[in-house]
Amino acid sequence: MTKSKKTGDIVTLIVLILMSIVVILPVLFMVTHSFMSGNELTASYGKILSSSKDDEDDTPIEIDAHLIPREPSLKGYWDVFLATPDYLGKFWLSLGLCAAITAGQTLLACLGGYGFAKFKYPGKNLLFALMVLLMMLPLQVTLVPNYIVLDKLNMIGSYSAIILPGICSAFGVFLLTQTFKSIPDSVLEAARLDGANQFKTLLLVVIPQAKAGIASLVILNFIDTWNMVEQPLVFLKDRLKYPLSIFLSQIKNADLSRAFVCGILAMLPVLLLFLHFKDALMTGIENSALKCGGLHDKIKENPQYHHGNRRRASRCLHGSVVCYPRADTAEGGDGPTHAVQLCPRAGVGRCAHRPAGGRAVREPLLLRRGGDGVPI
Amino acid sequence: MKHRLSLRSKDALTGFLFTLPALVGLGTFFVVPFGITLKMSLSESMGSSKFVGLKNYQDVLKSAAFKLAAKNTFKFFGVALPCILILSLLIALLLFRNLKKYDIFRTFFVFPLVLPVSSVVLFFQIVFSDLGVVNGVLEHLGMHAADWTGEQAFWVLLILYLWKNTGYNVVLFLAALNSVPPELYEAASLDGAGWWKKLTRITLPMIAPHTRFILVISIVNLFKSFREAYILFGDHPDQSIYMIQHFMNNNFINLNYIRLSVGAALVFLVIFALVGLLLGLRDKDEGGHE
Numbered sequence: 291m292t293k294s295k296k297t298g299d300i301v302t303l304i305v306l307i308l309m310s311i312v313v314i315l316p317v318l319f320m321v322t323h324s325f326m327s328g329n330e331l332t333a334s335y336g337k338i339l340s341s342s343k344d345d346e347d348d349t350p351i352e353i354d355a356h357l358i359p360r361e362p363s364l365k366g367y368w369d370v371f372l373a374t375p376d377y378l379g380k381f382w383l384s385l386g387l388c389a390a391i392t393a394g395q396t397l398l399a400c401l402g403g404y405g406f407a408k409f410k411y412p413g414k415n416l417l418f419a420l421m422v423l424l425m426m427l428p429l430q431v432t433l434v435p436n437y438i439v440l441d442k443l444n445m446i447g448s449y450s451a452i453i454l455p456g457i458c459s460a461f462g463v464f465l466l467t468q469t470f471k472s473i474p475d476s477v478l479e480a481a482r483l484d485g486a487n488q489f490k491t492l493l494l495v496v497i498p499q500a501k502a503g504i505a506s507l508v509i510l511n512f513i514d515t516w517n518m519v520e521q522p523l524v525f526l527k528d529r530l531k532y533p534l535s536i537f538l539s540q541i542k543n544a545d546l547s548r549a550f551v552c553g554i555l556a557m558l559p560v561l562l563l564f565l566h567f568k569d570a571l572m573t574g575i576e577n578s579a580l581k582c583g584g585l586h587d588k589i590k591e592n593p594q595y596h597h598g599n600r601r602r603a604s605r606c607l608h609g610s611v612v613c614y615p616r617a618d619t620a621e622g623g624d625g626p627t628h629a630v631q632l633c634p635r636a637g638v639g640r641c642a643h644r645p646a647g648g649r650a651v652r653e654p655l656l657l658r659r660g661g662d663g664v665p666i
Numbered sequence: 667m668k669h670r671l672s673l674r675s676k677d678a679l680t681g682f683l684f685t686l687p688a689l690v691g692l693g694t695f696f697v698v699p700f701g702i703t704l705k706m707s708l709s710e711s712m713g714s715s716k717f718v719g720l721k722n723y724q725d726v727l728k729s730a731a732f733k734l735a736a737k738n739t740f741k742f743f744g745v746a747l748p749c750i751l752i753l754s755l756l757i758a759l760l761l762f763r764n765l766k767k768y769d770i771f772r773t774f775f776v777f778p779l780v781l782p783v784s785s786v787v788l789f790f791q792i793v794f795s796d797l798g799v800v801n802g803v804l805e806h807l808g809m810h811a812a813d814w815t816g817e818q819a820f821w822v823l824l825i826l827y828l829w830k831n832t833g834y835n836v837v838l839f840l841a842a843l844n845s846v847p848p849e850l851y852e853a854a855s856l857d858g859a860g861w862w863k864k865l866t867r868i869t870l871p872m873i874a875p876h877t878r879f880i881l882v883i884s885i886v887n888l889f890k891s892f893r894e895a896y897i898l899f900g901d902h903p904d905q906s907i908y909m910i911q912h913f914m915n916n917n918f919i920n921l922n923y924i925r926l927s928v929g930a931a932l933v934f935l936v937i938f939a940l941v942g943l944l945l946g947l948r949d950k951d952e953g954g955h956e
Contacts, residue, residue: 298763299763299764302760302763302768305760306757306760306761306768306771307771309757309771309775310771310774310775313774313775313777313778313829313833314774314777315789316778316781316786316789316790316829317777317781317786319786319789319792320785320786320788320789323788335792355792355799355802398687398688398691399688401684401685401687401688402684402685402687402688402689404684405680405681405682405683405684405685405686405688406681406685408681409677409678409680409681409682409684410677410678410681411678411679411681411682412678414681414682414685417685417689419941420697421688421692422941423937423938423941424692424696424697425886426882426885426886426937426940426941427696427933427934427937428889428890428892428911428933428937429889429890429892429911430889430892430910430911430914430915430918430929430930430933431914431930431933431934431937432695432696432700433914433918434699434703434914434918434923434926434927434930435695435696435698435699435700435702435703435930436695436696436699438699438702438703439694439695439698439699454691454695455695457691458688458691458692458694458695458696460692460696463685463688488680488684492684509780513779513780513782516782517782517783517784517893519784519893519896519897520893520896520915524918535782535784538784538785549788550788552785553784553785553786553787553788554785556782556784556785557781557782557785557786560780560781560782561780561781563780564777564780568773568776571776571780572772572773572776572837575776575834575837575838575841576837576838576840576841
């Protein structure tokens with residue numbers, strides 16, 4: 291038993307390591323190649339990447355792919371970061387666009403998410419369904435309507451043509467609605483009883499609790515805007531105004547060492563963001579799915595269920611997401627609870643009594659097929 | 667009683683006001699102009715708003731370009747969705763064996779999601795070009811080199827899609843696996859259920875609601891893989907990956923707004939049906955819990 295588990299673990303580890311290498315390889319490749327000299331790159335990949343077809347003579351037929359630089363050089367970095375201001379100019383332009391869109395969208399999403407998650411008004415569900423639909427529409431569909439409006443507003447060609455539609459995104463509202471829903475109403479009620487108005491509640495209670503979700507929205511959004519290709523192509527028209535994401539694909543074949551360093555320049559901000567917000571991002575992604583599992587609804591309706599899940603919650607990857615402390619069970623932990631976990635579709639249910647102060651006692655198992663679980 | 671009612675309606679108004687900025691923004695930039703697009707799709711031409719019924723739709727549906735685009739898009743959906751669901755579930759199951767120890771791998775798998783494709787495009791060009799690494803390896807093994815930028819571009823796009831989006835799904839599947847009460851597995855073990863039985867009788871049914879959400883996210887991301895296709899293969903790629911997004915984009919460049927609006931309306935219809943199906947399923951499920 292333990293031996294087979296051990297070999298299983300080793301196999302798992304090997305498979306995971308191999309997969310990770312495959313996944314990370316493109317990045318490693320870019321990083322090591324950014325330190326190669328222009329000559330080395332042309333000699334190795336000139337046949338594939340060089341845009342000039344005239345000097346066929348000095349480019350070899352075979353390509354020579356290798357990871358470790360043979361002639362290490364910082365010339366590419368010197369060119370991109372210090373010698374020519376173009377690249378860094380584009381870099382800051384892209385960063386500015388991303389900051390504007392991300393800030394605007396987060397604000398809008400916080401307000402909208404709070405409204406959708408914590409209030410009821412006629413037609414709300416319909417509007418929310420509409421948002422989910424909008425969220426799923428591919429860019430190519432929304433680009434046409436966007437263009438019509440921006441044309442009427444006389445914004446085509448200016449940066450506001452990219453920023454304004456970017457700010458009004460359904461995804462942000464959707465994600466934060468899901469996140470805010472997981473904050474129990476009792477917390478909000480407590481804040482209201484303390485005399486906080488709605489804005490204060492949102493700012494001081496809801497947003498701090500949903501930090502992970504908001505961080506994940508910020509980073510996902512930032513990445514999306516950082517990588518945008520279609521909107522600037524269609525809305526800007528003036529090539530000089532293009533952000534880094536498009537500028538990059540235009541210069542890529544001109545000078546190989548610069549092209550590789552520009553790749554590094556383009557991945558730098560998202561890499562730093564990722565390393566810094568890694569945990570928040572993962573928790574946020576998880577959070578967006580949790581509501582769909584219906585776990586939170588069960589917790590809300592049935593405090594015992596929540597109690598029975600605390601052990602599981604402590605096992606959870608990043609804590610705070612699955613369960614929030616509830617006033618009514620926090621100190622009631624010693625009382626006898628009767629937790630029932632249901633799995634109606636699997637037809638499996640089990641029942642555990644938890645005597646006061648003691649550990650859970652396993653009851654005889656109730657396994658029913660096709661049944662509707664165990665009645666409480 | 668009256669007081670309570672007014673409180674409730676005041677609450678409703680506050681909620682509505684909170685959502686108002688988002689609704690106004692989405693309305694001006696998406697919903698209202700989409701209405702205009704729909705109207706345009708039923709008009710004779712850009713200049714005249716004469717109503718011609720579904721004539722434009724007939725034209726587009728008959729056109730070879732649209733047929734090809736629709737066929738390829740559905741083919742890509744049909745191959746990519748099962749691939750990514752199975753692959754990410756498998757990885758999630760592997761990671762779930764020991765979450766603490768394998769946490770670093772989760773980070774690796776999510777990393778491509780944040781990476782701009784344009785920053786690694788050189789890598790993919792080198793790997794998949796005619797003289798590239800993959801063909802080099804294939805020839806070394808005595809197999810025929812394939813045309814990865816032409817006929818086989820479909821598979822390159824699939825690999826790119828899986829590379830970029832599997833991590834997101836793995837995180838979601840891990841959250842789903844985490845929400846399955848471990849007592850169920852203990853119970854099943856006592857009952858003598860094996861690994862396969864536990865997977866099919868407990869894990870899969872328990873994570874079904876999550877899986878639906880993961881499917882939605884995967885579809886959304888699938889439409890984004892056009893960006894990768896565009897960066898790697900340009901706006902006139904090989905026929906095998908000429909997809910609905912290429913159709914739209916090329917009509918945009920040719921300023922053919924009528925065809926464009928028809929295309930937009932058709933894609934919208936398909937997605938509307940998909941979302942309706944998924945949301946409808948969810949409602950049915952939730953009804954089953956009561």
